[in-house]
Amino acid sequence: MTAPYQEVVRSLRQAFPQPVSDRVHDAYFVFSFLRALDQVDRMKSVTPLLGKPETLDYAAARQRRVAEAPSSLESVSDELVEHLSGLFISGHPRAQVNVVPAPTIPSIIGGMLPSIYNPNLCSDESGRSVSVAEVEVTAMAADLVGYPAEQSGGVFTFGGTGTLLYGAKIGLEKACPGAGQSGLREPATIICSDRAHYACSTVANWLGLGEQNVVHVPTTPENEIRTCLFETMLRDVLKEGRKVAAIVATMGTTDAFGLDDLSTMIEIRDRLRDEFDLDYTPHIHADAVIGWAWSVFNDYDFTTNPLGFDPRTVRALAGTARRIRHLGQSDSLGIDFHKTGFAPYVSSLFLLQKSSDLQLISRDQSATPYLFQSGHHHPGKYTLETTRGGSGPMSALANLLLFGKDGLRSLLGHLVTMAVELSAHLKGHAATVVLNQDNFGPVTLFRVYPDGVDTFAVPKREQTDAAYRSQLQAHNAYNRRVFELIRDEALQGRGVVISLTDCYRLSDYGEPIVALKSYIMSPFSEADNVQAVLDSIWRARRIIAQENASK
Numbered sequence: 001m002t003a004p005y006q007e008v009v010r011s012l013r014q015a016f017p018q019p020v021s022d023r024v025h026d027a028y029f030v031f032s033f034l035r036a037l038d039q040v041d042r043m044k045s046v047t048p049l050l051g052k053p054e055t056l057d058y059a060a061a062r063q064r065r066v067a068e069a070p071s072s073l074e075s076v077s078d079e080l081v082e083h084l085s086g087l088f089i090s091g092h093p094r095a096q097v098n099v100v101p102a103p104t105i106p107s108i109i110g111g112m113l114p115s116i117y118n119p120n121l122c123s124d125e126s127g128r129s130v131s132v133a134e135v136e137v138t139a140m141a142a143d144l145v146g147y148p149a150e151q152s153g154g155v156f157t158f159g160g161t162g163t164l165l166y167g168a169k170i171g172l173e174k175a176c177p178g179a180g181q182s183g184l185r186e187p188a189t190i191i192c193s194d195r196a197h198y199a200c201s202t203v204a205n206w207l208g209l210g211e212q213n214v215v216h217v218p219t220t221p222e223n224e225i226r227t228c229l230f231e232t233m234l235r236d237v238l239k240e241g242r243k244v245a246a247i248v249a250t251m252g253t254t255d256a257f258g259l260d261d262l263s264t265m266i267e268i269r270d271r272l273r274d275e276f277d278l279d280y281t282p283h284i285h286a287d288a289v290i291g292w293a294w295s296v297f298n299d300y301d302f303t304t305n306p307l308g309f310d311p312r313t314v315r316a317l318a319g320t321a322r323r324i325r326h327l328g329q330s331d332s333l334g335i336d337f338h339k340t341g342f343a344p345y346v347s348s349l350f351l352l353q354k355s356s357d358l359q360l361i362s363r364d365q366s367a368t369p370y371l372f373q374s375g376h377h378h379p380g381k382y383t384l385e386t387t388r389g390g391s392g393p394m395s396a397l398a399n400l401l402l403f404g405k406d407g408l409r410s411l412l413g414h415l416v417t418m419a420v421e422l423s424a425h426l427k428g429h430a431a432t433v434v435l436n437q438d439n440f441g442p443v444t445l446f447r448v449y450p451d452g453v454d455t456f457a458v459p460k461r462e463q464t465d466a467a468y469r470s471q472l473q474a475h476n477a478y479n480r481r482v483f484e485l486i487r488d489e490a491l492q493g494r495g496v497v498i499s500l501t502d503c504y505r506l507s508d509y510g511e512p513i514v515a516l517k518s519y520i521m522s523p524f525s526e527a528d529n530v531q532a533v534l535d536s537i538w539r540a541r542r543i544i545a546q547e548n549a550s551k
């Protein structure tokens with residue numbers, strides 16, 4: 001007689017991929033996935049949304065409990081699919097929300113294969129050839145950004161924040177040797193721009209440096225670090241005898257695509273190191289999680305322009321390339337394949353110019369007696385994580401193979417062409433002002449004004465003149481209302497989904513400046529989707545005018 005549990009096990013076995021080839025069961029596996037895909041496909045319409053707009057019910061969610069009895073693969077799958085309802089379709093040309101790319105099919109396959117076999121990149125004992133994939137991607141990316149291939153190294157980690165954490169941790173060990181063993185005994189700073197990602201503060205907090213020890217250097221109107229102030233503020237830190245755990249150059253700010261002048265920052269760092277006779281070289285980490293992809297243009301000939309980009313696009317791409325070209329001079333950098341590399345979440349690579357720096361964060365063999373008994377490649381000796389999955393490197397590898405340099409150049413060139421087009425229209429209209437005119441990425445930040453506002457003079461006054469505080473606030477509210485109307489319309493299946501940033505920048509007198517944001521990431525974008533943004537804006541302006549008239 002079989003015990004009840006044996007029945008349960010027997011039936012649950014059907015829910016696992018079979019360990020030994022079984023064509024019939026394989027078909028069941030594939031068909032189950034196909035069925036889920038089919039259900040998701042039925043949730044597609046012309047709108048940039050899967051299914052319908054959903055009201056999220058957390059009260060009901062908190063009432064969920066684990067059932068006594070097992071369920072079937074089919075009903076679990078049905079329920080999982082339902083959770084996709086209401087999601088924005090990131091690859092939809094009318095979804096221009098944020099730096100969220102549409103993943104390619106090869107990168108999805110690359111992400112899924114490891115989830116069937118669970119290779120652990122902790123060591124090549126368990127990761128086998130998937131560990132090799134991580135090394136391949138590291139070499140390819142290092143070459144793209146201009147790190148010397150023989151010396152460089154890298155490791156995939158849990159997001160752009162993770163890449164910054166690695167950079168700052170290694171820099172801290174350089175500045176305060178032994179801090180990892182004995183703890184931090186003196187204050188150490190992270191220096192970055194005021195447009196740097198808040199991940200700098202997260203890292204300062206989690207590393208025990210303290211958020212108050214992040215030095216934020218003011219930026220230019222182009223959202224680039226002011227290098228003269230960088231020099232002043234770095235000098236002040238050194239004069240006070242404080243250590244520098246890391247200098248972070250933001251190569252592609254999250255909102256506006258601002259690019260710090262890395263090369264000048266390095267020159268200043270070296271000069272001050274000598275001037276203060278430091279016994280360490282402050283570590284420079286390039287936060288290039290967004291900007292890295294433009295390194296495919298390092299060896300593009302903008303003069304002969306073989307891919308045939310139009311002149312405005314060439315100018316925008318060259319404007320980015322002039323900064324990205326210097327990435328190879330940084331000590332370390334971060335790459336998000338899940339941002340500008342069209343890979344599924346999460347695929348982030350921390351790259352080091354000199355892999356020998358990894359020794360600074362290696363734990364000794366005695367701490368991990370049960371690992372590393374065989375094999376040759378043991379990232380687990382220095383990674384923060386113990387278990388690391390293979391999805392990140394496999395999906396990154398998929399896209400680097402699929403695109404080649406020309407594929408990535410063409411995709412980025414196309415997105416920038418669309419953004420340039422949108423920007424030109426917004427600049428041409430009296431009621432709209434582009435805020436990041438001199439940034440050259442796929443993102444456009446702009447403000448919309450009511451009739452009768454002199455958009456030649458007012459935005460500048462809002463930025464500089466404290467007497468304009470109340471107008472700035474009123475126009476912030478106006479832009480919030482424009483955003484709401486555009487979003488409501490998008491949820492009904494009309495228009496586009498864009499986003500709003502609460503603080504594009506602070507005005508000179510400390511007031512946040514709200515901006516609307518179009519982030520064009522879909523390879524399916526065309527000029528009519530750009531027109532759709534404009535049409536949505538004009539409709540929203542008309543509605544607000546009517547609302548005001550009836551008040």
Ligand SMILES: *Cc1c(COP(=O)(O)O)cnc(C)c1O
Pocket residue numbers: 158159160161162196197199250252253254287289290336348
């Ligand atoms: C998105 C972003 C980060 C954080 O990366 P995650 O992958 O979201 O952890 C850090 N820096 C910049 C500039 C970013 O845009």
